[in-house]
Amino acid sequence: MQSRKRTRQRSPAEATFTVVSSAGNTYADWASPYFSPTEMATIGAFTADADGDGIPNGIESAMGTHPRQASSRATITTDMGTNGSLLHLRFQRAEPLPSDVTLTVRTSPDLGSDNWTLLTQKTGSGAWSTPAAVVEGTAAGGIVPVAVHALSAGPSHLFMRLEVSQAPPP
Ligand SMILES: [Ca+2]
Numbered sequence: 001m002q003s004r005k006r007t008r009q010r011s012p013a014e015a016t017f018t019v020v021s022s023a024g025n026t027y028a029d030w031a032s033p034y035f036s037p038t039e040m041a042t043i044g045a046f047t048a049d050a051d052g053d054g055i056p057n058g059i060e061s062a063m064g065t066h067p068r069q070a071s072s073r074a075t076i077t078t079d080m081g082t083n084g085s086l087l088h089l090r091f092q093r094a095e096p097l098p099s100d101v102t103l104t105v106r107t108s109p110d111l112g113s114d115n116w117t118l119l120t121q122k123t124g125s126g127a128w129s130t131p132a133a134v135v136e137g138t139a140a141g142g143i144v145p146v147a148v149h150a151l152s153a154g155p156s157h158l159f160m161r162l163e164v165s166q167a168p169p170p
Contacts, residue, residue: 025124027098027166030061034068046166062101062164064094064143076162081149089148089160095139099124104163105133105148111159119150119160123167 027046035044043050044067046058053070055063066072076091089105097103102123106116120130128134137145152158 025096025098026100027058027061030094030098031057031067034066056164058101058166059164061098062094062103063092078160085152087150087152087158087160089150089162091146091162092143093122093146095142095144097122097124100167102163102165102167104165106161106163107150108159108161109157116161120148 028040031040031044035050039050042048044057046061047056049056051066051068051070051072053073055065055073057067060067060072063074065074074092076089078090079088080086081088093103100123102121104121105119107119108116118129120128120133122128133148133150135147135149137147148160150158150160
């Protein structure tokens with residue numbers, strides 16, 4: 001009796017991935033892949049820091065970093081313009097920014113008092129409230145580089161800060 005050996009042609013591995021985008025784009029929508037519904041009330045909360053990197057989840061959602069990987073952190077830098085009076089605050093933001101997350105940049109002539117003036121802010125996909133103070137780069141990988149500038153005309157010192165807050169969805 002003769003046996004026959006059959007060789008089957010193998011095709012290259014193929015896989016199809018479907019990205020399902022939920023209709024909403026709130027902080028909760030952003031967090032849902034990272035946290036169980038039970039965790040959302042604890043380590044998944046906006047102000048919690050699930051990975052212990054010192055960056056609350058809400059800021060991670062605004063900056064497009066991973067809330068459960070401590071090595072995934074964004075940086076905020078400052079630098080002066082060439083004329084020495086224009087201060088830049090540079091950071092990255094998530095694109096899209098969750099619809100109930102607001103970025104606010106304020107300036108202060110000193111750190112000794114609660115004297116912070118609104119420079120510009122942005123909620124979700126809305127525009128920056130003072131677009132002339134903001135330069136955004138090209139979005140790549142869900143991240144947009146942002147530079148906010150303020151003119152330090154009078155005081156010899158100028159401070160800038162970035163706030164991330166959550167508001168109920170409109
Ligand atoms: Ca964190």
